[in-house]
Amino acid sequence: MLFNSISFAVFLPIVFVLYWFATKGNQKIQNVLLLVASYYFYACWDWRFLFLLVFSTLLDYFTGLKMAEAKTRRVKSFWFWLSIVVNLGFLGVFKYYNFFAGSLAEGLSLLGFEADFRTLQVILPVGISFYTFHGLSYVIDIYKEKIKPEKSFIDYSVFVSFFPLLVAGPIERATHLLPQIQQRRDFNYAKAKDGLRQILWGLFKKIVIADNCAEVANLIFNNHEDYSGSALVIGAILFAFQIYGDFSGYSDIALGTARLFGIDLLKNFAFPYFSRDIAEFWRRWHISLSSWFRDYLYIPLGGSKGGAWSKVRNVFIIFLVSGFWHGANWTFVAWGFVNALFIMPSILFNTNRDNVDIVAQGRIFPTIQEFLAVCTTFCMTVFCWIFFRSEDVSHALSYIGRIFSKSLFTVPNVVLGHKLWFLVPFLIIEWFGRESEYAISKIELKFPVFVRWGFYYTVIVAVLYFAGSKQQFIYFQF
Numbered sequence: 001m002l003f004n005s006i007s008f009a010v011f012l013p014i015v016f017v018l019y020w021f022a023t024k025g026n027q028k029i030q031n032v033l034l035l036v037a038s039y040y041f042y043a044c045w046d047w048r049f050l051f052l053l054v055f056s057t058l059l060d061y062f063t064g065l066k067m068a069e070a071k072t073r074r075v076k077s078f079w080f081w082l083s084i085v086v087n088l089g090f091l092g093v094f095k096y097y098n099f100f101a102g103s104l105a106e107g108l109s110l111l112g113f114e115a116d117f118r119t120l121q122v123i124l125p126v127g128i129s130f131y132t133f134h135g136l137s138y139v140i141d142i143y144k145e146k147i148k149p150e151k152s153f154i155d156y157s158v159f160v161s162f163f164p165l166l167v168a169g170p171i172e173r174a175t176h177l178l179p180q181i182q183q184r185r186d187f188n189y190a191k192a193k194d195g196l197r198q199i200l201w202g203l204f205k206k207i208v209i210a211d212n213c214a215e216v217a218n219l220i221f222n223n224h225e226d227y228s229g230s231a232l233v234i235g236a237i238l239f240a241f242q243i244y245g246d247f248s249g250y251s252d253i254a255l256g257t258a259r260l261f262g263i264d265l266l267k268n269f270a271f272p273y274f275s276r277d278i279a280e281f282w283r284r285w286h287i288s289l290s291s292w293f294r295d296y297l298y299i300p301l302g303g304s305k306g307g308a309w310s311k312v313r314n315v316f317i318i319f320l321v322s323g324f325w326h327g328a329n330w331t332f333v334a335w336g337f338v339n340a341l342f343i344m345p346s347i348l349f350n351t352n353r354d355n356v357d358i359v360a361q362g363r364i365f366p367t368i369q370e371f372l373a374v375c376t377t378f379c380m381t382v383f384c385w386i387f388f389r390s391e392d393v394s395h396a397l398s399y400i401g402r403i404f405s406k407s408l409f410t411v412p413n414v415v416l417g418h419k420l421w422f423l424v425p426f427l428i429i430e431w432f433g434r435e436s437e438y439a440i441s442k443i444e445l446k447f448p449v450f451v452r453w454g455f456y457y458t459v460i461v462a463v464l465y466f467a468g469s470k471q472q473f474i475y476f477q478f
Helices: 006-022 027-069 073-110 128-143 153-161 173-182 188-221 229-260 279-284 287-301 308-324 330-348 368-389 393-403 417-432 449-466
Strands: none
Touching: 006 073, 006 229, 027 073, 027 128, 027 153, 027 188, 128 153, 128 173, 128 287, 173 368, 188 229, 188 417, 188 449, 229 393, 279 287, 279 330, 279 368, 287 308, 308 330, 308 368, 330 368, 330 393, 368 393
16 A cells, blocks of 8 residues: 555545544554554555564564563573574565575676576565564664563554554664553644644655656666766756655655654654765665664674774675665665765764754855755765666666766756656755754744645645656665
């Protein structure tokens, strides 16, 4: 079930009404309802893969209890590693087995050996990377004695499978979400209204911005030999807005939907394209994943402590793993490698925390220096996205090679169409709302009622007008 589908538009109000009116404020019944709704939400994609979700939930739930009961460190470590190995094993089989088998066969072929490894004819279970990381963080935190295991299986199951975040995040922590699931939740009109506003803005990002950018970006990337270097630059820029509108739009819908049920999820995007360096970009893009790798991989490796070699090693490890997390393709590894190269100077010279606050905070316009820094960072990010979008590394290199040719200085031979003019007001709104939780969160504080409702109706009309070409969210494949 997609957030931008008619089925979800029917599903959400039904669950909302049952949640607040049929349960009569009973927290236990509310959680049971959320669990049933979440499993139904997931089963609408493919009910056969529900067993993976349920098995992963059972494994980590009982593992957490067993680690707490363990009398010795050895027993505790056994249960810990059992959960880690099984969870990563499932992820490896479904997501990476065919990739490794194919890569090994190609490598042996280059050495003169012919090998034919049997591949698995299975589809990737949607959301497996996200709910696996939910469980892993829970188990690791128990092992490190940061939290105690959850005794209620229903509550823990809701933490893992809460439908707004189930298939594409944000990647929640038990320390943040579980306490909200355990406590009584009363209906809050202001919070629900804010949730609807964020859902609307998320739908606008996805349907009006991302899907329209996708039409042109896909055409250019899939036929890049037919376009000039200048047109390829436009294609890369449009993909940058496509993936931002797509993924941050999903996150907005997820956070807004959760708020309808009295639950606050972790913020996942903080206007990343207004960053002044790559380090700032990664503090603002896919925040839940970046912080996950920081806390569970980068810091245990030593983080930014130690000598230059340690810093270089740790940065490359975290970015290569992050790239590989996104998909079983060398393009994602290359994407992580290039990002590591771009962020390395700020790590080595300890300038990675220079830009913590939002750009031009408290001001309407940035300084020339800030503007140039934002533009430079955006260009570097767009360059990295070429690897992310390409079918394989050779496709990416061919695309980049054609950009840096004489045709870069010619008139772009691509028709953009009227749909992309929405990018202009979108960027203006994002800029003026950059200090808020999301771009239009404080619209009630800034404008009179007739302006607000005029804006809302305009956004709704735009969403409905472009809603015909429904496209799946990009991060469903991860």
